[in-house]
Amino acid sequence: MNYQSTANPLHISNFEEAVFKGLPDSSGLYMPMQIPHLPSSFFSQLHELSLPEIGFQVLRPFVGSEINETTFRNIVDETLSFPIPLKQIHDQVYSLELFHGPTLAFKDVGARFLARILGHFATLNNRSITVLVATSGDTGSAVAHGFYGVQNVDVVVLYPKGKVSDFQRKQMTTLGKNIQAIEIDGTFDDCQDLVKKAFLDRNLQDKYNLTSANSINVVRFLPQMVYYFWAIAQLKSTYSPSSEIPVNVSVPSGNYGNLTAGLLAKRMGLGIDHFIAAANANNSFPNYLTTGSYSPKPSIATLSNAMDVGAPSNIRRINALYDSEPKKIANDVSSGSFSDQDCLQTIDYVYKKYKYILDPHGAIGYKALSLVPEQGVSICLETAHPIKFKEVVEAVIPDQVTMPTHVERNLNEEYILSLNKDYSIFKDYLISSR
Numbered sequence: 001m002n003y004q005s006t007a008n009p010l011h012i013s014n015f016e017e018a019v020f021k022g023l024p025d026s027s028g029l030y031m032p033m034q035i036p037h038l039p040s041s042f043f044s045q046l047h048e049l050s051l052p053e054i055g056f057q058v059l060r061p062f063v064g065s066e067i068n069e070t071t072f073r074n075i076v077d078e079t080l081s082f083p084i085p086l087k088q089i090h091d092q093v094y095s096l097e098l099f100h101g102p103t104l105a106f107k108d109v110g111a112r113f114l115a116r117i118l119g120h121f122a123t124l125n126n127r128s129i130t131v132l133v134a135t136s137g138d139t140g141s142a143v144a145h146g147f148y149g150v151q152n153v154d155v156v157v158l159y160p161k162g163k164v165s166d167f168q169r170k171q172m173t174t175l176g177k178n179i180q181a182i183e184i185d186g187t188f189d190d191c192q193d194l195v196k197k198a199f200l201d202r203n204l205q206d207k208y209n210l211t212s213a214n215s216i217n218v219v220r221f222l223p224q225m226v227y228y229f230w231a232i233a234q235l236k237s238t239y240s241p242s243s244e245i246p247v248n249v250s251v252p253s254g255n256y257g258n259l260t261a262g263l264l265a266k267r268m269g270l271g272i273d274h275f276i277a278a279a280n281a282n283n284s285f286p287n288y289l290t291t292g293s294y295s296p297k298p299s300i301a302t303l304s305n306a307m308d309v310g311a312p313s314n315i316r317r318i319n320a321l322y323d324s325e326p327k328k329i330a331n332d333v334s335s336g337s338f339s340d341q342d343c344l345q346t347i348d349y350v351y352k353k354y355k356y357i358l359d360p361h362g363a364i365g366y367k368a369l370s371l372v373p374e375q376g377v378s379i380c381l382e383t384a385h386p387i388k389f390k391e392v393v394e395a396v397i398p399d400q401v402t403m404p405t406h407v408e409r410n411l412n413e414e415y416i417l418s419l420n421k422d423y424s425i426f427k428d429y430l431i432s433s434r
């Protein structure tokens, strides 16, 4: 499969190049040049397939012959090695729990796939690569866990000292092996600056094969399609496999990668009738749909902080899918913006009424169901485990949130390197440690 820039149709790459470059040019994102349509036999058997089998069949056409079938099957099996259950909250409303992976958020899916794909190409081409990533918390831990133990890949993750939660920090610093965590005496922007400078530094770049694990890389975004198929597979085994109940899916959104993956799944023939893009106070996308003109804004801090994005990158991909016509987008997507107060009230209401604990992101998703008429089945994506936002959630509900057993491992011994924000020191470290 070839990939094309949303900004320049002449910028075309094969899968491997799209993965390693991350971005085709300064203003576009990669999009697959064809959208494969899956055969009707796939859809009629969907409810009998396992999650990894669905993953393999959905993703295979996007990779094509660039990776052999057996290797690709292993990559998909390892990526999707944790459960993604569809749980009933009440009546015809369900939560797709995307938080059972190692860092308790849906970003584990994309990060694990990216890690294995990069590791595969590195081994094949007989070179080792270094992934540099700056994080304000969640992305760094998902990427670090995704790459943990992957051969021929070293990860260097930079986070701002004192500005990530204890839990987030430990998820990056207790791994060891091929994962080096560096705390920078500065802000997230300082971390990002160091990473940018390293990428622009030709000496480093050529010598150490520096690669980014950017969230807009196609390999982080494509595997997110799989769980939309898996949600429908689970519904089909709950209801009758041939049932034609309308399905709405609500997606708590920030950079809109998750929503874009759902829209692509629909284009591949998946029976989802309507999407709801649930935004917090960062309302550029809902405004785009209502006014028809897009104006990015600086981000606003909210309780659902992984959605605090004022200028969502994936609008470019959504525009590419809908000929840049907001009216066409609105046929498939409703969108609205909700406040922190809505978020807290929803956590409280859903727990009191149904004993289901939502996290602040999932709560925005649930609340946004109110944007469309009640009809058929509604699925809310639960993008993070409520334990990650323990303080917020426990201030609202009368009970405690418990830590899932698979992350209760030893989070004690931390390996941290502390540096200031000086580029030459960071560069010296990179050179001496490679």
Ligand SMILES: *Cc1c(COP(=O)(O)O)cnc(C)c1O
Binding pocket: 105, 106, 107, 138, 252, 253, 254, 255, 256, 257, 258, 259, 306, 307, 361, 383, 384
């Ligand atoms: C990243 C993230 C989101 C937003 O997803 P996008 O694909 O950027 O729209 C929502 N919830 C959680 C918990 C996240 O980590």
